[in-house]
Amino acid sequence: MDIWIALLAVAVVGAVGWSLRLRRRLRRSERDRRRAADELNRRLSELFSLQELSFILSGSLQLDRIVEQVVRYAMRFLDAQGALVALAPDGEAGAAGGGEGREDRPLLRVTAADGTLAALAGRSIGADDPGLVVRSLGRERLELVRNSGGEPTRLVADVQADSAAAVPLRAHGVVVGTLVIANPRGGVFASEDIRLLSTVATHAAIVIANARFFEMVRHAKEQWETAFDSLSEGIAVVDDAGRVRRANRSFAAMLGAPIPDVIGRELIEALVGPSPPLVDLLAAARGGDRVQPIVLRSTTLGRAIRVTAARIPAPAHDQSVVVLVEDVTDQQAMESHLIQSEKLAAVGQLVSGVAHELNNPLTSIAGLSEFLLEQKDLGAKDRGHLRVIHEQADRAGRIVRNLLTFARKGPAEQAPVDLNDVIQRTLLLMSYDLTLKDIAVEKDLGTLPPVLGDRHALQQVLLNLLNNAAQAVAENPPERPRVIRLATWFDDRVRMKVADSGPGIPDDVLPHVFTPFFTTKEPGQGTGLGLSITYSIVEAHGGRVGVERPPEGGAAFLVDLPAAPADAALHATPVPEPAPAPPTAKRAILLVDDDPAVRRMVKALFGREGHTVDVARNAQHGLDLAGARAYDLILADAQARARDQLFVTRLVEAYPALRDRVLVATGDVRPGSDDALTRLGLRYVRKPFNLRDLRDEAARVWAAGALS
């Protein structure tokens, strides 16, 4: 029995011991389970936080935002008191680890900082800084400083922390900066903390490097686009189908539309309309050929353009080309202006020589025929013949005068001229002719400043343009109105437009209209000099004349002239005083002219009026006579020379008192340009002259002599 009791007791004791052990084991395993669950929770929370960080970082390419998030999350993961990210300045990456010899530039800049380190945000840190931040850069791995009550650690020269970790941010083999954590929870970094920090740093470094690349590319793109847009040439990227995919501002401006409206348009159509040469050029460029630029006249744009194209290096299936379009209208106009000027100058020289030679014979034919016409005892038939001779000589004289106008180099006078006034007077002059031809004139005259020049020459310009316009509209079929439109306005220049509703100027005629002697008119209707004279006159006034073919038909001539400078009124040439009444007194006249026909005519004219005329055989003889006898008038040819010097110059030098008695006969249309005439201030009469001109000028000389 006792045995059984003893056995039971042993069993009970054993069971109690077993149960105690079991309970202990259970408690231990419960602790382990809780620890494992905590660890798991922590890991899961870290994982989620890491995922969250990844998500945030991958969603942004903004460097500042990325760095701020890295600092915030790192602080949260480690429950730390402070964190910062310092980055090497752009372009410094890679050299950041070295740092030697770069003390003049900051090695790092604190791009984001939070918590106890927030004050460091924006701070530059030099390579010589003794703190942990700079030190960590040279290391491959995380730099950890654990302090347990000892000396605090310097993060930068003047900022300390009890414990800190710094991990270099390394991406693509380059250190871009460092991530620093100060005073984590409990003052120590657990090994899991360090692992976590490394993971964050690796991930952050890659995102930061990518954001920087993105910045670089964006910046380069911006620079390129600015350059692209600031070019004066139009540039367009054109796809395989010939449509504009990209365009710069100049290109859009050429088409007169904003850039978005240009995209998608068919390039050739938009630029020039159908153009086989441009189709060929684009095809050649697509094929990779180096193409020669072509110049096209675009009727769509009303401009001349130079186009070139090149293939954009791209995958074979993409055959986009970049097309460069240059507006060469002004350049072409300048070139043709230059050619025109040179051509005119060459022809002008020839013409002026011929015209001068014709002057004397014409003067004597016109003068003598006029002289004979004044005879009373002439038969009617002879008078008729003589009138024809006189008219034809007069006509030839006008042609010669035109030739000389064309050949001269500068305006005869330099006075302020109101162009609107010239227009009104010219229209008045032509009003009879215009009414006769049933031509309507529409005027739109703006307010103009004066131009500086020769009123008569400018009137000639207007006469030429209006004559051409009148002749053109006179050919219109009855149903087409006969209209000449005259407009003036002022922007930076004084501008005038003479447009007509005539048949217009055909393509093959247009390039030649300003060429001297070019005419499409019947003999007797045109000499082909009108527009070349116009051109020379306008050019001599510092202006330009151009021709246009308005879309509504007809022709339009555009003249632009510089406005007279503000002080131009000071240089105004006085209007010549009216000719005094013919003199009755008998005068002594000396005539110096090499041409016997001219001498004969002048002698006949003045002789008949009772004056005595002495004729000098040559200039020297003229000087001798002038010294020997008192003359009321000395009529001298401008070209007469005595011993290599102009007769008039020698005469005035030798006898200054005779200056007011001299009348110079000159063939030059702008006698004012002749040095001697200007310098000596001599009166002149233009060759070929008619009797009235000669009488009037002589009367003026005598009137001036009577006053003095």
Ligand code: ADP
């Ligand atoms: P001309 O009038 O003596 O022929 P121009 O030099 O004035 O000489 O003109 C040269 C040519 O230019 C003319 O023959 C004519 O063919 C052309 N032309 C000039 N003006 C006009 C116009 N308004 N309309 C059509 N053609 C014109």
